[in-house]
Amino acid sequence: MNKNICFIDGLEGILKYREVDINELVELPYDAVSYLLIRGELPGEQELAEYSARLHAERGINREVMDVIRMCNLNVDAMEALRTVVSFISQFDPDLNDSSQEGNMRKAIRLIAMVPTIVAAYYRTANGKEPVPPDPSLSHGANFLYMLKGSKPDPLEAEVMEKDFILSAEHELNASTFSSRVTASTLSDLYSAVVSGLCTLKGPLHGGARSEVMNMLEAIACPENAEKFVLEKIEKREKIMGFGHRVYKTYDPRGTIFKQLSRKLAEAKGDMHWYETAETIENAVVCELVEKRGKPIYPNVDFYSGVIYKYMDIPPQLATSIFAIGRISGWIAHCFEQYEKKKIIRPRAFMLDEC
Ligand SMILES: CC(C)(COP(=O)(O)OP(=O)(O)OC[C@H]1O[C@@H](n2cnc3c(N)ncnc32)[C@H](O)[C@@H]1OP(=O)(O)O)[C@@H](O)C(=O)NCCC(=O)NCCS
Structure with missing residues (x-):
């Protein structure tokens, strides 16, 4: 081996x-x-x-x-x-x-x-x-x-x-x-x-981030609130859960596949709400942190997987154990x-x- x-x-x-x-x-x-x-x-x-x-x-x-x-x-x-x-x-x-x-x-x-x-x-x-x-x-x-x-x-x-x-x-x-x-x-x-x-x-800096993403989506509630939420987090120098990685300085390939899967689920269910909320968060983070400040902070494995769990009615309390x-x-x-x-x-x- x-x-x-x-x-x-x-x-x-x-x-x-x-x-x-x-x-x-x-x-x-x-x-x-x-x-x-x-x-x-x-x-x-x-x-x-x-x-x-x-x-x-x-x-x-x-x-x-x-x-x-x-x-x-x-x-x-x-x-x-x-x-x-x-x-x-x-x-x-x-x-x-x-x-x-x-x-x-x-x-x-x-x-x-x-x-x-x-x-x-x-x-x-x-x-x-x-x-x-x-x-x-x-x-x-x-x-x-x-x-x-x-x-x-x-x-x-x-x-x-x-x-x-x-x-x-x-x-x-x-x-x-x-x-x-x-x-x-x-x-x-x-x-x-x-x-x-x-x-x-x-821990929330590792697998625990997935449930934090779900809580964040719940708190933001709709695409219209997403950009304001991101800007406030950045202003307060707080981390946005489901973003950033010690090793990836570009898009995490797992995150990209999770994004495609979450879109597929959203379309199949005829409900784009969580997908669009997540995509608006992603766009705001990339615009503010990557494009304006040059920090390589992209969605990681925990971001769109959290969106998937929303569509599958899986509660945040299970998210990390499913990762396990x-x-x-x-x-x-x-x-x-x-x-x-x-x-x-x-x-x-x-x-x-x-x-
Ligand atoms: C994953 C993570 C722990 C990697 O940490 P790291 O390599 O030690 O990077 P740092 O925490 O030192 O961050 C480097 C810079 O990027 C910023 N940054 C990193 N992740 C960020 C995030 N999610 N949101 C906003 N800013 C972030 C930091 O504030 C820091 O900025 P500064 O240089 O101005 O102080 C970190 O990106 C993070 O905490 N992400 C959120 C939790 C998460 O999603 N974890 C799952 C990982 S798969």
């Missing part, structure tokens, strides 16, 4: 997982992209069928896990519950202490398969509804929406969810992947590494690479000055 997990050209706006461009990846099933990240190569037809079957078989959660979900505070962001529950489920994994490649692969499959079920079960419980068991005939994205809403999703929503998971799956050494890798570098187990990733992803469902394959790919190195990550304090 020697292809780089991820390649980013932040000036040209290019993103590849294992040398495959994001625009090609987004046309594949999530399971194939997950396999690519973790195993290093795209699966053949038979390999994909087997991998998907293993994922489908591990989607269920046991009664004890449901008990813990019910004990969680049901009024908080789903990331609070997800972090706790992922930590809890490790004790039921028969491979917990098997750090062989096969043992780690079995844990990886359980984690990737169970995280969507945990998020959906938490959401339904929080809304006074019974959890919906997974449907093995559905794709990763369609099954998640089915478990969340209790009915089979329409094909466009299922496609958008699948692409959302793919676009969120991997992004080199971002903050949450870094913390997962640091945990794995101590040869701690995969559950601990994933919990580290979850804890880091939830996609990102878990990337975390695991990095942990596997780190396990092979058998070398602890231990930077010196002065290196923080560069962060």
Whole structure:
């Protein structure tokens, strides 16, 4: 497995997982992209069928896990519950202490398969509804929406969810992947590494930005209010959520695909309201920050994904946990690479000055 997990050209706006461009990846099933990240190569037809079957078989959660979900505070962001529950489920994994490649692969499959079920079960419980068991005939994205809403999703929503998971799956050494890798570098187990990733992803400067984008859209309410909102934020030197990136100094290619998908959803629903509000925000930010002040602040992965969730009636409390469902394959790919190195990550304090 020697292809780089991820390649980013932040000036040209290019993103590849294992040398495959994001625009090609987004046309594949999530399971194939997950396999690519973790195993290093795209699966053949038979390999994909087997991998998907293993994922489908591990989607269920046991009664004890449901008990813990019910004990969680049901009024908080789903990331609070997800972090706790992922930590809890490790004790039921028969491979917990098997750090062989096969043992780690079995844990990886359980984690990737169970995280969507945990998020959906938490959401339904929080809304006074019974959890919906997974449907093995559905794709990763369609099954998640089915478990969340209790009915089979329409094909466009299922496609958008699948692409959302793919676009969120991997992004080199971002903050949450870094913390997962640091945990794995101590040869701690995969559950601990994933919990580290979850804890880091939830911050508003990282994956938490997606729910902040949704709150911002709600606060702005309509395209007519967008420019004033942006100008006031800039005047107060406040950050506009869903914009800017440490690596991209041009359009984030994931953001561009999310924008196309949000337009497709808006048109299909015959409701351009959120799309137009978002586009007006984007135009105002680009005009004020890029064109007038020369700062490379463009929409990032969290901006138009927030718009998509508005159209799919997904509440802000779920936004970061949905990001985590996609990102878990990337975390695991990095942990596997780190396990092979058998070398602890231990930077010196002065290196923080560069962060
Ligand atoms: C992503 C992010 C953390 C990258 O941070 P960074 O590389 O450390 O960049 P900085 O925060 O140092 O910002 C550099 C400059 O751009 C400005 N800037 C960066 N992001 C901005 C935003 N979203 N809105 C307004 N201004 C922004 C900063 O104010 C700063 O201006 P200054 O040089 O005049 O002080 C940052 O862009 C941000 O906070 N974005 C909003 C949160 C978000 O969407 N996060 C998801 C990332 S995928």
